[in-house]
Amino acid sequence: MDDAFKPSRRAFLRGSAAVAAAGLAGAAYANGPDPLITELQDWASYTGVGVDETPYGMPISFESHVVRRNVEWLTASPISSINFTPIHALDGTITPQGCAFERHHSGAIELSKPDYRLMINGLVDQPLVFTYEDLERFPRENHVYFCECAANTGMEWAGAQLNGVQFTHGMIHNMEYTGVPLRTLLKEAGAEVSRDKWVYVEGADASSNGRSIPMEKALDDVLVAFKANGEALRMEHGYPVRLVVPGWEGNMWVKWLRRIEVTDMAVESREETSKYTDVYADGTARKWTWEMDAKSVITSPSPQMPITHGTGPLVISGLAWSGHGRITRVDVSKDGGITWETARLGKQGDTKALTRFYLDMDWDGAPMLLQSRAMDETGYVQPTKAQLREKRGENSVYHNNCIQTWYVNAEGIAENVEVS
Template sequence: MTVSFNGKKPSRRAVLKGALAAGGAVAGATMARAAGPDLLITQTQPWAQGLGEGVDATPYGLPIRFESDVVRRNVEWLTADTISSINFTPIHALDGTITPQGCAFERHHSGAIELRKEDYRLMINGLVDTPLVFTYEDLERFPRVNRVHFCECAANTGMEWAGAQLNGAQFTHGMIHNMEYSGVPLGTLLKEAGVQTEGKWVYVEGADASSNGRSIPLEKAMEDVLVAFKANGEALRKEHGYPVRLVVPGWEGNMWVKWLRRVEVTDGPVESREETSKYTDTLADGTSRKWTWVMDAKSVVTSPSPQSPITHGHGPLVITGLAWSGHGKITRVDVTVDGGKTWQQARLAADPQDKAVTRFYLDHVWQGEEMLLQSRAMDETGYVQPTKDALRDVRGENSIYHNNCIQTWWVKSDGEAENVEIS
């Protein structure tokens, strides 16, 4: 949607001036209720009349209490017990691309364990010349790298296959985080052990009770998999696998084994173990897709959305959201306010990074009309994010995994938003 005056697209300053003029009656009424000038500007306020807290009041900095609603949330009925459950990143309340660790979603198979760095060991065995065991200190001595990548649960948006279910970007798309990881390339450690020619896969497992064993092709392991011990510059959080986890860029989150304890080089996938059948995508005819590791291009408008309604009234509105692809970089995001009848190219906030989240913005003028908001991502392979109907035509509704459909928010005339489907 564009607004034009005399056939020309106005500048943002003109739009702001027009919006203020159009809203003059409302603004005037508000000032009349205030009975004079805005005292928050004209009078010295309590917070400027005394001293604040000292620098050691909170040794580890926490968000100010006015932002106390920006938290991870779970869905109580989703699983029988939180030790094998998930919570969701508050993507509706964040901006930029980096997810604070304290807001990044969790997924556990047997609960988050406490493992001291001093007690940490990582074994590399199997089809290698020299089986090795590394301590945490050993890992710190290897040349390290820093990379920004997204981690998305394969079940993200999974409950939406059968229809609009959960009312919020946090609950529909919040099984994702995007962080800067620091660590040692797994390929470096494998070369240290000496991979034998028969080696074609690696089997990785964690130190928790579930072990969450997964098989990864050796090619991927050598290409860009990271043995990480820092995230966003600090130690991993307990719930994210402290002290060491695996980072598998672009691939579903269940491969990102936490509390990594062993990497076994094998000549094939470990078919006898649960990991080969746990994450499969059942199709409409009852057959299942296996080895669907890569997360396809996806996006979502985070604001306006059900948990982030429009509250400032008519006028300029910044529509924003996130896009990502496990195949590489996002190259373009389009946004529609009319349910796909017309599309506008959004502005990418920064140069997209490989297998990382990209922030997009669309500057819009909202005059109280209802909107059907959607975003559509494209990546460097040429892949275009599909609609729900297009996905269902191929995949049916039997799976909960790999739903990268276009999301629709119905923004109402009062600024509230709701999760809906349109055909």
């Protein structure tokens, strides 16, 4: 169902929803006994593949459409570009590394553990150099955090643009990280840690992406991470070591971390001045907008996940997150924000991590305007696009956490729309 938004494919889906007997759901209600049950199937008779057929397993071929995808015309070159997590096809909260979005400024590099060095310098008693092995000897922690690019949903400032939640909201992933608290390394070097100090972090790749982090955050929950979801980081996510800056924009999660410098002011690097700053209607810009505010989106139904089973029981599913802490509540509207009902959280939200929500309903086949609205532990309520535009105008590019609307028509096809 992945290429559902292709016009011909969309048309096909209209048909399949109407003719239940021919559709996916139809088989179980077929007229007469089901040959899949009454006849001996090959897989029930012949043996399958042996162990070690795939020493490192990939998803089964039937799931080969669940992949990261880019939108070529968004950037000048795929080497300095972004792709999108297939959040429409995932459930639960953990993003498998292999389909977690990538954002590189000068391409993903191959940096081995033996070649890896991490330097701490600047306002420290003793500038230090660590090897990868050194890092694994410090006490470490495990935490699940979301990483969202500041440009996620950025296109939508200008109205409904790309028809698919993968493309409107897919610059996000959520993994369990293993790493050493940054404060441990700062202490090891005898860093000056007063609140007016900054930590400048820099990557080893050709882009040398660098960002300034205020000391208060650096001492709080920032991790120097080397594992994600239990295994080594993938090359595209900064193998062997990346920074994890919980709740803050993805650009600060420096990959291939090579240097940590304690400074007495922000470096004001390219990525924190000319990029990742928010231009408002009057031309002034807001900087240091690090926290990602509470946000949510319905992942199914959505343009890539039409309703194909017709009327009756329907699971509405989505994701919510906040850079300010835990998600405490998600409301869902089926009529474009006139009426709201509180959804069920899949499990108690973790701080600064994705939370799954569900609304279980009986669909009567009437069109819907689906929306979701997240609330976090600070009491912040996810705003509408109109509320955001009123404050910031339409030229912001970054930090768009507006309520998203999907129009679901009577055939179950969903489309990205904007509403009054």
